[in-house]
Amino acid sequence: MMTTDRTTVTAVLGSLADAWDRGDADAYGAHFTDDATYVTFVGTRYSGREDIAGSHGVLFEKFLKGTKLAHEVLDVRFLGADVAIVSTCGDTYKGARPGKLAKVQTYTLVRDDERWLVAAFHNTQRKPLLERISFAFAPETKPKQ
Structure with a gap:
């Protein structure tokens, strides 16, 4: 894929973060397909743009009020001209951006009329201590990269 495709796809994540930082649930939700799936780090699953935007409207007023969204792109893979898988590290924060996210x-993006939208999002909380224990007892499970 062309560099511009990678740039355009990763710009969607930047725009998502901007909407989050403003607490704008409608703008945040506008980045998702009508039938998107969204899985939070606690395991809650939302279905569709309306559900994603509606839930985030409440979250931005309560638990996530005043938070910002940080992300670092780890990998972008294209599965054809209209599907991209983006792996990131990310986190929410108040105040200074955390050093470790x-x-x-994982974001699955699809191109719809020359616009990239998120069709699926999955968020997992890292457990570094459990990873270290697992790798100590089964070193062959440690990722190669």
């Missing part, structure tokens, strides 16, 4: 995330 505690969550691992």
Whole structure:
């Protein structure tokens, strides 16, 4: 894929973060397909743009009020011209941006009329201590990269 495709796809994540930082649930939800799936790090599953935007409207007023969204892109893979898988590390924060981002995330984006939208999102909280224990007892399970 062309560099511009990678740039365009990763710009969607930047725009998501901007909407999050403003606490704008409608703008955040607008980045998702009508039938998107969204899995939070606690395991809650939302279905569809409306559900994602609606739930985030409440979250931005309560638990996530005043938070910002940080992310670092780990990998972008294209599964054809209209599907991209983006792996990131990310986290929410208030104040200073954290040095280590505690969550691992996977975005599946699809191109719809020249616009990239998120069709699926999955967020997992990292457990570094459990990883170290696992790798100590079964070193062959440690990722190669």
